[in-house]
């Protein structure tokens with residue numbers, strides 16, 4: 034049993050040393066920032082988008098021309114929430130005792146907010162009340178304008194950006210686009226995991242953000258690169274991982290970042306000096322066990338037919354022809370029309386993932402743990 038600080042992060046970002054690769058992506062984001070290009074960053078959940086943003090911001094610290102702000106709008110349900118989260122993000126990045134922070138605090142005070150401080154993190158929390166819709170819009174414009182008028186360039190990353198599509202206010206996209214167009218020194222990274230929603234927003238000629246950014250699609254980390262990182266990271270902690278154990282991890286997690294990190298994290302906990310196949314298999318089993326309650330919950334929320342399709346997908350691994358005789362016949366999952374309808378519903382619930390490729394594309398169970406669990410249990 035290992036009591037040392039676990040070097041395999043399954044949350045957040047710590048340092049370049051504990052972060053695997055993404056050098057090209059960091060350089061691309063840097064090039065965009067230097068050339069005034071906004072970026073749309075897309076990948077399935079848990080691939081490493083948020084990690085990449087933090088890695089990039091860490092890299093950017095060496096360049097005095099830039100300052101960075103990160104806001105995760107996943108919890109936002111309205112424009113007011115969005116403004117609140119953005120203000121708090123700015124305050125976090127530029128505390129009151131910095132020049133920018135001082136200026137920002139003065140602006141914020143003009144909004145007569147209730148300011149409280151989180152009892153654990155000590156971070157400021159704002160509660161702003163607005164008299165009118167117009168006041169809200171002005172506040173948003175004011176915040177962006179404030180960022181834009183500093184003596185450095187700003188990179189503002191908005192994580193889970195697709196969330197704005199669900200705000201009750203109808204004109205948010207147009208409003209934001211208009212305000213953003215007025216800025217001179219602020220580069221945006223719009224980040225999201227709903228590929229359909231993000232590409233619709235940025236590639237449909239009918240939408241305000243049409244063709245306003247360049248895409249960066251985050252893919253799996255290359256197998257050899259990840260393998261090298263895992264060996265090195267264990268080695269730095271005086272642990273040797275055996276080749277077949279390493280192979281097993283990368284196959285079992287299908288190379289997806291979060292799952293690979295998770296298995297390595299658990300294996301690190303269980304290991305003394307050596308990570309062998311036995312420890313890795315034990316780690317995988319433990320992870321499935323600890324996620325089981327959530328899997329039972331999914332089953333409860335799905336129809337039996339949906340559950341059957343999910344099991345069939347897990348057993349196949351990847352399915353490119355969902356209505357083929359091969360798939361339908363093998364698993365008795367109904368008519369082609371049934372399967373099409375069910376797959377659509379499961380995609381919507383983010384239980385299935387569709388990956389498009391040159392030759393068409395394929396479906397798979399979104400959550401790798403769920404996929405491995407279904408494979409094993411049914």
Ligand SMILES: Nc1ncnc2c1ncn2[C@@H]1O[C@H](COP(=O)(O)OP(=O)(O)O)[C@@H](O)[C@H]1O
Nearest residue numbers: 043044045052053078079080081082083084291
């Ligand atoms: N390049 C990387 N090297 C090591 N760990 C990573 C890397 N990218 C992401 N992670 C870890 O993987 C997990 C999922 O990544 P995250 O950035 O949250 O994914 P996303 O934002 O795409 O959902 C996090 O725990 C993060 O610490």
Ligand SMILES: [Mg+2]
Nearest residue numbers: 082083084192
């Ligand atoms: Mg994320």
